[in-house]
Amino acid sequence: MENLDRLAIHTMTTKPWDLPTAAKKYSEAGVPGVGLWRQWLDGRSLAESKAILDDHGLTPVSLVRSGFYPYLNETEKQAAYDDNIKALDEAAAVGAPQVVLVCGAKPELSIEENRKQITTGIASLTDYAKKVNVKLAIEPLHPMYADCRSAVNTVGQCNDMMDEIGDEDNIGIAVDVYHVWWDPTLKAELARAGKRICGFHACDWMTPTNDFLEDRGLMGEGCIDNRGIRELVEAAGFNGWVEVEIFSKRWWERDQDEYLAAIKEAYLKHV
Numbered sequence: 628m629e630n631l632d633r634l635a636i637h638t639m640t641t642k643p644w645d646l647p648t649a650a651k652k653y654s655e656a657g658v659p660g661v662g663l664w665r666q667w668l669d670g671r672s673l674a675e676s677k678a679i680l681d682d683h684g685l686t687p688v689s690l691v692r693s694g695f696y697p698y699l700n701e702t703e704k705q706a707a708y709d710d711n712i713k714a715l716d717e718a719a720a721v722g723a724p725q726v727v728l729v730c731g732a733k734p735e736l737s738i739e740e741n742r743k744q745i746t747t748g749i750a751s752l753t754d755y756a757k758k759v760n761v762k763l764a765i766e767p768l769h770p771m772y773a774d775c776r777s778a779v780n781t782v783g784q785c786n787d788m789m790d791e792i793g794d795e796d797n798i799g800i801a802v803d804v805y806h807v808w809w810d811p812t813l814k815a816e817l818a819r820a821g822k823r824i825c826g827f828h829a830c831d832w833m834t835p836t837n838d839f840l841e842d843r844g845l846m847g848e849g850c851i852d853n854r855g856i857r858e859l860v861e862a863a864g865f866n867g868w869v870e871v872e873i874f875s876k877r878w879w880e881r882d883q884d885e886y887l888a889a890i891k892e893a894y895l896k897h898v
């Protein structure tokens with residue numbers, strides 16, 4: 628990238644920093660956007676969290692995360708619905724335009740049943756999303772998570788689900804390079820998605836990967852062509868924020884100020 632104007636960082640990326648610290652550090656570093664993980668809102672009112680962002684001139688670009696639709700009984704189904712409504716309310720209160728959906732999966736269910744429940748679960752929220760003016764951003768997850776994190780694993784699946792649900796205004800697709808870089812249909816499905824793309828998450832894939840959840844790399848450390856995928860989403864019509872989303876025990880153990888400087892450098896060089 629040529630400057631930091633479109634850079635947003637997820638609070639989880641700098642996990643050792645709480646919201647007031649992250650807001651101060653991002654702002655001082657000239658990072659204009661923040662992806663808010665819901666845990667970072669705990670312990671104070673939503674208005675207070677919003678004030679922290681406002682005071683530092685930060686734009687909330689996404690609230691992460693809700694979803695987890697598949698259920699084994701009615702109690703779980705209702706709990707998932709309620710939590711998604713709560714997330715939409717939280718996003719509206721802090722001014723985040725979208726909630727990122729990790730769709731969920733139950734290993735006890737067939738992959739088809741998981742996907743059916745996800746589609747129904749998302750469809751049940753579109754009216755409320757419209758009411759509070761917050762978009763539901765479906766994030767396909769790498770298939771290694773299809774057992775218990777998400778049975779939605781490709782951009783193509785997201786496109787198919789959106790065709791089925793038929794709501795183009797209140798649902799979008801969040802493209803995270805970590806989950807989709809390997810997909811041979813990626814280019815065609817991003818073009819098919821077009822204006823549906825509402826988020827772009829950057830990081831890298833490490834070889835070897837020592838932990839499938841918390842060993843993501845900084846852009847440029849691994850094998851993902853972040854810039855190439857950015858160009859594909861932009862060719863499809865996306866021109867929004869680039870959200871740096873890295874879960875890395877390795878980086879969390881290091882000095883977070885140095886890490887933040889490395890994030891900026893990697894963003895300019897590799898995205």
Ligand code: ZN
Binds near residue numbers: 766803828872
């Ligand atoms: Zn992501």
